[in-house]
Amino acid sequence: MSTPGNDDPTVPVGAPRAAMMAALREGKGGLDSVARAGRACVELLPVDGVSILMTSGTEPGEVLFASDEVIDRVESLQFTLGEGPSFEAVGTHRPVLVPDIATDPASAWPVFATEISQLPVGAIFAFPLQSGAIGLGTIDMYRRRPGLLTHDELVIALEIVDVMTQILLGLAGTGRDADIGYVWLEDLPHHHAVVHQATGMLIAGHAVSARTALSRLRAHAFVTGRLIEDVARDITTRRLRIEEIQT
Amino acid sequence: MPPSAERESQLLHAFLELADILVDDYDVAEVLQQLVERCVELLDAAAAGLLLSDQRGGLQMMASSSERARLLELFQLQSNEGPCLEAFRSGEPVTVADLSTEVERWPSFAPEAVREGFRSVHAVPLRLRRQTLGALNLFGSEPGQLDEQDMRVARALADAATIGILQDRAIRRGEVLTEQLQNALNSRITIEQAKGILAHAGGLEMDQAFELLRNHSRRNRARLGELAHQLATGTLHPDELLAARQ
Numbered sequence: 001m002s003t004p005g006n007d008d009p010t011v012p013v014g015a016p017r018a019a020m021m022a023a024l025r026e027g028k029g030g031l032d033s034v035a036r037a038g039r040a041c042v043e044l045l046p047v048d049g050v051s052i053l054m055t056s057g058t059e060p061g062e063v064l065f066a067s068d069e070v071i072d073r074v075e076s077l078q079f080t081l082g083e084g085p086s087f088e089a090v091g092t093h094r095p096v097l098v099p100d101i102a103t104d105p106a107s108a109w110p111v112f113a114t115e116i117s118q119l120p121v122g123a124i125f126a127f128p129l130q131s132g133a134i135g136l137g138t139i140d141m142y143r144r145r146p147g148l149l150t151h152d153e154l155v156i157a158l159e160i161v162d163v164m165t166q167i168l169l170g171l172a173g174t175g176r177d178a179d180i181g182y183v184w185l186e187d188l189p190h191h192h193a194v195v196h197q198a199t200g201m202l203i204a205g206h207a208v209s210a211r212t213a214l215s216r217l218r219a220h221a222f223v224t225g226r227l228i229e230d231v232a233r234d235i236t237t238r239r240l241r242i243e244e245i246q247t
Numbered sequence: 248m249p250p251s252a253e254r255e256s257q258l259l260h261a262f263l264e265l266a267d268i269l270v271d272d273y274d275v276a277e278v279l280q281q282l283v284e285r286c287v288e289l290l291d292a293a294a295a296g297l298l299l300s301d302q303r304g305g306l307q308m309m310a311s312s313s314e315r316a317r318l319l320e321l322f323q324l325q326s327n328e329g330p331c332l333e334a335f336r337s338g339e340p341v342t343v344a345d346l347s348t349e350v351e352r353w354p355s356f357a358p359e360a361v362r363e364g365f366r367s368v369h370a371v372p373l374r375l376r377r378q379t380l381g382a383l384n385l386f387g388s389e390p391g392q393l394d395e396q397d398m399r400v401a402r403a404l405a406d407a408a409t410i411g412i413l414q415d416r417a418i419r420r421g422e423v424l425t426e427q428l429q430n431a432l433n434s435r436i437t438i439e440q441a442k443g444i445l446a447h448a449g450g451l452e453m454d455q456a457f458e459l460l461r462n463h464s465r466r467n468r469a470r471l472g473e474l475a476h477q478l479a480t481g482t483l484h485p486d487e488l489l490a491a492r493q
Contacts, residue, residue, distance in 0.1 A: 054432070055429075056432055056433065056436060057433055057436075061432070131418075131425055132418055134425050134426065134429065136425065169425065171428070185428075185431050185432070185435065188432070190435065192436075193439045196436050196439030196440050196443065197439050197440070197442050197443040197446070197453055198443060199439075199440050199443060200439065200440035200441060200442060200443020200444040200445075200446070200447070200479070201443040201444070201446060201447040202443075203440060203443070203444055203479065204443070204444040204445075204447040204448045204485060205447050209480075209481075210440055210479055210480075236443070236446070236453060242447065
């Protein structure tokens with residue numbers, strides 16, 4: 001059953017959802033579901049990599065799944081800079097579709113756009129995952145070849161967003177697809193812990209708010225050309241003293 | 248009752264209005280009140296009432312088109328008998344053309360209803376597949392039954408209300424649990440920040456800082472997350488924990 005405008009009569013609308021659900025049912029639930037759904041996404045769309053992030057407060061936070069090193073690097077870069085398409089998607093509650101990062105004027109994340117030119121990323125698509133007013137995370141896709149998603153591809157992407165949202169809700173124990181599986185807090189990635197610890201040290205050392213402390217950490221990382229996790233690790237192991245971070 | 252073409256138009260308008268309310272941000276209580284009022288306007292009913300389950304097995308009066316109807320619904324609940332309760336428990340509609348003949352069936356309710364000026368009743372369950380949420384009661388002041396079309400309209404309105412209620416509950420349940428997860432995640436971040444604060448202030452390793460935090464939380468019966476939040480926002484000074492070390 002094909003839909004008008006669907007060039008491929010063998011892919012009915014609803015098939016992406018069915019394909020993802022089939023992949024999920026074979027899994028162990030919890031984070032395994034996130035990974036399976038992420039991998040299914042790379043199969044279903046003309047993209048080279050996918051990552052799924054959880055929001056923490058009002059920002060994109062921990063990476064739950066990254067399909068390759070490139071997208072993992074993209075996320076580290078966004079987290080280091082505190083800006084990027086995922087940040088914009090979370091802030092505006094709308095998808096951020098960038099067909100060609102090299103040439104599009106990225107007004108919301110100029111520094112990120114410059115830094116990312118070192119990576120083989122042509123197009124980026126960031127979709128917020130939300131339940132009503134609550135932001136749960138984002139699903140980010142990249143492709144080496146620039147270009148937009150077609151209308152049909154966008155339809156598939158939005159179906160994937162819907163399934164992924166249910167998976168994240170499932171992690172909290174609320175998903176309507178009950179066999180996706182609840183996950184314990186301890187099992188969720190906590191890779192940013194060292195960054196939060198370093199933030200705490202800065203809060204005490206500089207007598208500033210958490211927000212200011214994180215900004216200074218990010219600024220130092222950017223100026224020294226390093227990822228924020230690495231700077232944070234140096235701070236918590238005292239290889240880098242708090243006094244060396246600019247106020 | 249208004250003539251046919253006008254009535255069709257009113258029915259259409261009522262459904263569109265209900266649909267509009269349901270797709271937007273809505274207040275369930277308001278939707279149910281609208282529902283019972285529309286029933287009285289559009290159908291051959293003198294009054295309407297609606298009972299809704301409280302999700303613990305009990306029923307509550309949620310909406311009524313008039314004070315008399317409200318009292319009658321409450322009366323059903325108090326005397327634990329009546330068409331609304333039956334419709335709710337059975338999940339099937341209950342129709343009575345003349346309440347004065349149902350004294351054996353409902354020894355308290357039937358006479359009371361007749362005293363209040365109601366002779367007939369049609370109770371529609373609020374049901375979605377196997378779940379019955381409550382019931383909608385339509386009272387007539389004359390003996391007789393609603394015609395086929397009115398019964399269908401009543402059921403359609405009840406179905407729309409059922410979907411709206413379930414959707415609202417699902418969204419709110421999702422929101423509560425998601426909020427809980429979000430709070431737990433935020434708390435986790437604050438605890439890491441608090442470790443950093445204590446580590447710097449006391450020249451500690453992160454593990455030692457966490458020990459300090461946990462011991463203080465136990466001794467003072469303060470929640471870990473709350474303690475961390477106080478340290479992170481400056482409400483509590485790290486020295487207070489460092490000084491209290493044995």
